[in-house]
Amino acid sequence: MVSRIGREIELSPVEMGSRLGRNVKINMASGSPDPSTIPVDEIGRAYEEVLADLGPRSLFYPGAGGQQELIEEVNKYLPAIGLRSKDPIVITSGAQHAIELLSKYFLENGTVVVENPTFVETFSAFKLRASVTIPVTVDGKGISTDELELVTKIVKPDLVYVIPDCHNPAGVNLNEERRKILVELAEERDFYVIEDDPYRPIAGCVPAPLKNYDRSGRVIHVSSFSKILAPGLRIGFVVAPPEIAEKLSLMEQLDFSTSTLNQYVVSRLLRSGFILSRTKILPEHYRKKMKVLVDSLTDAGISEFNQPSCGFFLLLDLKRDAHRVLEEAVRQGLAFVPAKDFFLRGGETMARLSITVPNEEQIKAGVEILKRVIRG
Amino acid sequence: MVSRIGREIELSPVEMGSRLGRNVKINMASGSPDPSTIPVDEIGRAYEEVLADLGPRSLFYPGAGGQQELIEEVNKYLPAIGLRSKDPIVITSGAQHAIELLSKYFLENGTVVVENPTFVETFSAFKLRASVTIPVTVDGKGISTDELELVTKIVKPDLVYVIPDCHNPAGVNLNEERRKILVELAEERDFYVIEDDPYRPIAGCVPAPLKNYDRSGRVIHVSSFSKILAPGLRIGFVVAPPEIAEKLSLMEQLDFSTSTLNQYVVSRLLRSGFILSRTKILPEHYRKKMKVLVDSLTDAGISEFNQPSCGFFLLLDLKRDAHRVLEEAVRQGLAFVPAKDFFLRGGETMARLSITVPNEEQIKAGVEILKRVIRG
The missing domain is CATH 3.90.1150.10 (Aspartate Aminotransferase, domain 1)
Structure with a gap:
């Protein structure tokens, strides 16, 4: 089998x-x-610092959900990427791992809407679990909310997956008006939005994240230190409504894949202001x-x-x-x-x-x- | 949903x-x-060495399946833990991640046999996907192969999950005779055996791994550097029949969770003979x-x-x-x-x-x- x-x-x-x-x-x-x-040099110095400061403790098992020290530093960092949310933070092994956790949490068959085009590697995590995947056109302003609204009149999606900033592969940003419409639609039609946003830290001036418009716990923000620092550390995070964040944390018991030491390294590079x-x-x-x-x-x-x-x-x-x-x-x-x-x-x-x-x-x-x- | x-x-x-x-x-x-x-010191020096040697390359995305350099070093290391197998190696984020990948690969409902008792955290990955989980008694000689044989006369398991060495939590080793019987049963009754063996590197003198008796691609060996080196690096590996190893590698595209840098660090600590x-x-x-x-x-x-x-x-x-x-x-x-x-x-x-x-x-x-x- x-x-x-x-x-x-x-x-x-x-x-x-x-x-x-x-x-x-x-x-x-x-x-x-x-x-x-x-x-490379700053990362090397951060390893030295963490190992000298914390010793063996920096090399214990990671707790599920992430090291408290890093969670606190990420919390202070959110304004730098324009994110305003009081929702809890879950540390992950990069954004890809976050998407895998979310897909595993939400989908068992079910219906997912993705952008056309979408990022093929994150899409796989959804495609391999959904029974229906529906593509919605991306144009110069991001995902077409008109088309999405039409779709939601025919089927009720469980999830809508979007890359709102510096789209991979389309290069575009979702404009502000459509961001508001998308979040309103999520509330009206009772679906969740996964906002996959690893490029935001290197994006410069872009519209506010979808998460900022989220009043009813419908948006899950996924971020990463891969673009702003280095992908080889495998550190990212999710900002999600409390009941979802709690479950994602528990689900990390199934893989415990996020290096404890690397979490501390990113934490120190946040604290020093380097990131x-x-x-x-x-x-x-x-x-x-x-x-x-x-x-x-x-x-x-x-x-x-x-x-x-x-x-x-x-x-x-x-x-x-x-x-x-x-x-x-x-x-x-x-x-x-x-x-x-x-x-x-x-x-x-x-x-x-x-x-x-x-x-x-x-x-x-x-x-x-x-x-x-x-x-x- | x-x-x-x-x-x-x-x-x-x-x-x-x-x-x-x-x-x-x-x-x-x-x-x-x-x-x-x-x-801590040796690990710190390994980070220094890798960053100096490889520079940015040590911080790129990990390829699915693991860094070639580490795979080669693990291959040379296998005799030190008594493992004789020509099957391919897949690097994972520790043994827990390996078990999650294996469970995700094999189980969609289906039937899994576990030891009674078994390690609760790895067991979760199976339990949450199987429709039937069957416990088989562990005594002072490990899992009872008599009881297992009886079970396989009634139901056909897809998977049998065992911790043959320094059992967690039972502390015992599976004896040699039962190892042979277990692998023979797997061939006869057409099921796979997952041999979860993270303690083997610190076990001293223990019987040969189940994998050594595997003539028909029925045994998957899971190992880890968590006990012999440090759990916070999150590096482990699987030795599996080629068609399964290939799929596990591909499935790592879904999470890409194994730090590239940490893979190189373990690779250097293997190469130097430190591990x-x-x-x-x-x-x-x-x-x-x-x-x-x-x-x-x-x-x-x-x-x-x-x-x-x-x-x-x-x-x-x-x-x-x-x-x-x-x-x-x-x-x-x-x-x-x-x-x-x-x-x-x-x-x-x-x-x-x-x-x-x-x-x-x-x-x-x-x-x-x-x-x-x-x-x-």
């Missing part, structure tokens, strides 16, 4: 892209933050790189994309089969992620281009390759 | 015990290794402490327990309600874990005593308190 998850799990195109990316000159496939921004200082620098760093990509594409006469608002990704319509384009691009030294699997409807010609790993010169060279391949 | 796991998850008595343990003088409730054995050197020292350390507990109990005229073979735990029959005894013991400064929830049948009067946190004097003082409470 094998479970549905065991039978249906597949290699994600992101994982495949990241394997491809290691073997080419220009890696526009990666979802990792820019390696040049990863603060805060990065929320002021990194948005501009990524904005500059994205401008290079957008300008290069425009100069090359390639224009079939939404203007990305922030974050790591630009979603480009190649106007031809993206997998075929990728094959040739890889031969010429460029990797990206074909975005078909991010879509429940369409997407065969879409490509997700990332600006994190390549430097400015490499971004320009990557676009040159792309241009040659498309025109070729 | 909330899933079955979401509805049924509860606070584990181990978690409760570990919270209690923080507030008393003598903590015999903890499942953590002896804090005095946690090599190997501990497999030669720690068994004797724990054996000495266990002898103090056994001798103190015997001197106190308390004799209702199996002689523990190795590991951290002794399972004692208090001959009265263990929760009531705990209440009074806590008032006198001693915490332990009432073992009722480790049993599917019986166990109301059973207590799990741990030797890891208290030193020898505290173990003696703990037994004195226990004696007063039982007799009082």
